[in-house]
Amino acid sequence: MTSSSPIRAIVTGHNRGLGAALAEQLLARNVAVLGLSRSRHADLHTRFPALLEEIELELGDPAQVAQWAASDALRAFTSGAQTVLLINNAGTMQPVGPVETQNPAEIATAISLNVAAPLMLSSALAAxxxxxxxxxxxxxxxxxxxxxxxxxxxxxxTKAALDHHARAVALDANRALRICSLAPGVIDTNMQAQIRGSDKDRFPMRERFEELKQNGQLATPEACATQLLDYAFSDAFGTTPVADIREVGKPA
Structure with missing residues (x-):
């Protein structure tokens, strides 16, 4: 893919939910996007053939991520860009339930997808x-x-790990690199549907999330993506390594 865009963005889990909304809005802003997911987006490449590159990558497999990160793909994609944005969006909430019910293989997958992949990609991008x-x-x-x-x-x-990673990276004091572990609020995605479908014995707070849906208190992926990108490209981004979009994304 060739693009003269001075801004390049890498989005993981760009094929659905918040990741899809982020990718679509970046492309609409004329930002070249590299999407990393286990499958491609249904139609974004057709709509933005000159700006979107997609890589099918199993982000829950550290060996695959390490092999790809060691290639020249990131360097080639970011070459010539003035601003490079990495959004580590892909993740899973499984396994859900008390500790004695959790499947060890699912725990390993969650740590690989939610923690190892973002940390590996962050390091690879910085290099x-x-x-x-x-x-x-x-x-x-x-x-x-x-x-x-x-x-x-x-x-x-796993989410606490991302928060602390951002705090530590910020202490590296690299003035050409800003980082923030950003909570996006409660969004109406497939993950929320999974939460509402959880067994109450495994997730006692299920009713709270059912009420959020019933009362129309879930943000749309599109609205959240707009807030998130506006903040990510703002001068304020990176001033605090851990933040909540519902606070930092408020209009001035």
Missing amino acids: ASVDATDRRIVHISSGAGRNAYPGWSVYCA
């Missing part, structure tokens, strides 16, 4: 895009990383 004068990394975090919920011990732990 590959040295010519860019403005490099920005967004970890899609969650309130679950800052507050413990019954049944979500693995999900809470």
Whole structure:
């Protein structure tokens, strides 16, 4: 793919939900996008053939991620860009339930997808895009990383890991790299449908999320993506390594 766009963005999990909304809005802003997901988006490439590159990658497999990150793909994609944005969006909330019910294989997959992949891609991007004068990394975090919920011990732990990673990277004081672990609020996606479909014995707080849906309190992926991108490209981005879009994304 060739593009003269001075801004390049990498979005993981770009094939659905918030990731799809982020990719679509970046493309609409004339930003070249590299989408990393286990499958391609249904129609974005047809609509934006000159701006979208897609890589089918199993982000829950650290060996695959490491092999791809070691290739020249990131350097080639970011070459010539002034601003490079990485949005680590892909993730899973499984396994859900008390610790004694959790499947060890699902725990390993969650840690690989939710933690290992974002950290590996962040490192790879920082190394590959040295010519860019403005490099920005967004970890899609969650309130679950800052507050413990019954049944979500693995999900809470993985999101807390992203928060602390951002805090530590910010201490590296690389002036050409900004990072923020950003909670996007409660969004009406497939993940929310999974939450509402959870067994109450495994996730006692299910009714709270059912009420959010019934009362129209879930943000749309499109509205959240707009807020998130406006903040990610703002001068304020990176001033705090852990944030909530519902606070930093408020109109001035």
